[in-house]
Amino acid sequence: MVDQQAELCTELVSVRDFIRYGASEFNRAGLYFGHGTDNAWDEAVQLVCAAISLTGFDNPAILDARLTHSEKLAVLDYFARRVQQRLPAAYITRHARFCGLDFYVDERVLVPRxxxxxxxxxxxxxxxxxxxxxxxxxxxxxxxxxxxxxxxxxxxxxxxxxxxxxxxxxxxxxxxxxxxxxxxxxxxxxxxxxxxxxxxxxxxxxxxxxxxxxxxxxxxxxxxxxxxxxxxxxxxxxxxxxxxxxxxxxxxxxxxxxxxxxxxxxxxxxxxxxxxxxxxxxxxxxxxxxxxxxxxxxxx
Known part of the structure; x- marks a missing residue:
């Protein structure tokens, strides 16, 4: 697992790389989407944004920005939890949006939707x-x-x-x-x-x-x-x-x-x-x- 993680940290460089990789992993794992997103790509975007402390990609150039090593590890940890534990993304990020507002969520409550x-x-x-x-x-x-x-x-x-x-x-x-x-x-x-x-x-x-x-x-x-x-x-x-x-x-x-x-x-x-x-x-x-x-x- 450590060797695979190190290899991914070398091969994946940009925000775009990690979103693409995450979406592919989610599709391969047959995840279910219904807690804020309805597809693997948007789910990957949500997790990448949370892991690197961004709210979105208002500037498209962000997609080609390079991640630091610690950011890469944080993204890969989010992806692994999503696939292995089948947790809704909001439980991983501790965050959900509803009516354009931000809310804290965890496993004690349903994910707002x-x-x-x-x-x-x-x-x-x-x-x-x-x-x-x-x-x-x-x-x-x-x-x-x-x-x-x-x-x-x-x-x-x-x-x-x-x-x-x-x-x-x-x-x-x-x-x-x-x-x-x-x-x-x-x-x-x-x-x-x-x-x-x-x-x-x-x-x-x-x-x-x-x-x-x-x-x-x-x-x-x-x-x-x-x-x-x-x-x-x-x-x-x-x-x-x-x-x-x-x-x-x-x-x-x-x-x-x-x-x-x-x-x-x-x-x-x-x-x-x-x-x-x-x-x-x-x-x-x-x-x-x-x-x-x-x-x-x-x-x-």
Whole structure:
């Protein structure tokens, strides 16, 4: 291994060389991509940039820049971990982007990737017609959805709730890194139990929604993520059933509920035929996100 590493450090010189090598290694290893990139080349770019402390290649000349020996070793270490451990790249770099913002992530939380980002950037239009005063990010994980909402709605108070103390430690770190502790709070809660009867104008949730069969069949990269953030029973709806039953009591009049259920969307629609789900269509891809008002929840 040491001899091979030394040989690679001699043969590979430029940023471009390492990206090409990494992409080839990832393809040869049959890696799965779905945590921020969808192909081997972009995955290699992400890891090389992180290893040499660059945010991107605004100047194309960077591609032909030579790496120092220590930088080469750092890149090769990232590549080896990606191939051998099948870790999502974000767990290796401890960094993910969501809604154009930077977030710390590690194995205690899911890697941010929800299509809800597109809704946040649009201010949840056309369903949300007024700026919310109180926002809840339910099952917050890293806190990325709630923190992005705090940027979108600069006057709102935002609660980030999760049942996992480990996840909340990550969310609290991100609150601090974004300097939002004055109006964003992390709360440990099993659904609404720890929220002290608070009511919200907007509840956004990317809860666990993977059914048992899909969970067992997931690629290794997804198996590296915390199961508590993924699996939700036989049909993937254990959590969402509870959420729909309890949400009306925690939404203000005119309040909006936005929930991602992914591939469990069809099962949800079948289970609640009287609820008038609006399924969001995304310009940048993604599916399985519904919108309901408080009034629709109560009527249904």
């Amino acid at each position: 929800s299509p809800i980002a597109e809704l946040i950037e649009q201010g949840f239009a056309p369903w949300l017609t007024e700026q919310p005063d109180y926002v809840l990010d339910l099952c917050t994980g890293s806190g990325c959805i709630g923190i992005a909402c705090a940027y979108q709605f600069p006057d709102a108070l935002v609660a980030l709730s999760d049942i996992s103390a480990d996840a909340l430690a990550v969310a609290e770190r991100n609150i601090d890194e974004h300097d939002l502790a004055h109006r964003v709070q992390a709360v440990q809660s099993d659904l609404f139990a720890g929220l002290d009867g608070q009511c919200f104008d907007l509840i956004v949730s990317n809860p666990p929604y993977v059914d048992d069969e899909d969970l067992a069949d997931m690629p290794a990269e997804y198996q590296a993520e915390p199961e508590i953030g993924l699996g939700s029973g036989l049909d993937g709806l254990d959590f969402t059933r509870r959420l729909l039953a309890e949400a009306p009591d925690y939404l203000n009049d005119g309040g909006l509920l936005v929930v991602e259920v992914g591939n469990s969307a069809a099962a949800l629609a079948d289970a609640f035929p009287l609820l008038p789900f609006t399924w969001v269509e995304f310009a940048r891809g993604g599916h399985g996100v519904f919108v309901l008002t408080r009034e629709q929840l109560v009527a249904g």
